Amino acid sequence: MRWISGALLVTALALPASAQAEPMLTVELERQSVRYGGAHQVDGTLTDGTALLAGQEVILEGRRYPYEGSYRVIERSRTDADGEFRFSAELDRNHRLRVVAPAQQVQSERLQAYTLPGFELSFRAISPGVVRLYQRYTVPKPVRLSSPTLFYLGRRGAERASLRRTGNVRRVRAGRYTSQVTVTLPSSWNGAFRYASCFRASAGSGMGDPEQSCPRLRLEF
DSSP states (O other): OHHHHHHHHHHHHHHHHHTTTEEEEEESSSOOHHHHHHOOOEEEEETTTTEOOSSSSEEEEEEETOOOOOEEEEEEOOTTTTTEEEEEOOOOOOOEEEEEEEETTTEEEEEEEEEOOOOEEEEEETTEEEEEEEEEEEEOOOOOOOOOOOEEETTTTSOOOOOEEOOOOOOOTTTTTEEEEEEOOOOGGGGGGEEEEEOOTTSSSSSTTTOOOOOOOOOOO
């Protein structure tokens, strides 16, 4: 009788642990910041306790900057045999994202996705020892950019920049902006150099991480 009582007690204690299992969505962004025109990748898994839930509908929802109003449906999918799913969403502004599993009445934690302006960095030789750096931006037509572009230069082979120049942005047409600077290279560089750029999010644009900063000078190439 003592052995039977012990077995019953163990069974009784095990029941509440099983009852506590609840559906759960685990999600993550492949990259938090993506250039305009690219896609944010959201990966996730739907489980119920230790069980992987296959063939279940999952919905990617988002609130677009300035994050007002309700979430809207961006994309729908279903979990695979391992309970996993992936969304690939092209977003035109910063978004707050979440994934919902309607049948299980569960939603994921919120993800913050940043959409950067599309940009292209290039240069042109103006004269011996003088170069002009360009950065061209692509954004949705209503967006206005205001933050300047910071251009960094260093001698060929350098690990960090030793020159920084600032170029204001200029609107070329709706959805197109450009920045440029003309730089006289130190004679010791013999015309050989490395270069890079950095820009902060423009206020009110809804594009890019507003907390992003740029190095004062010693940018690492």
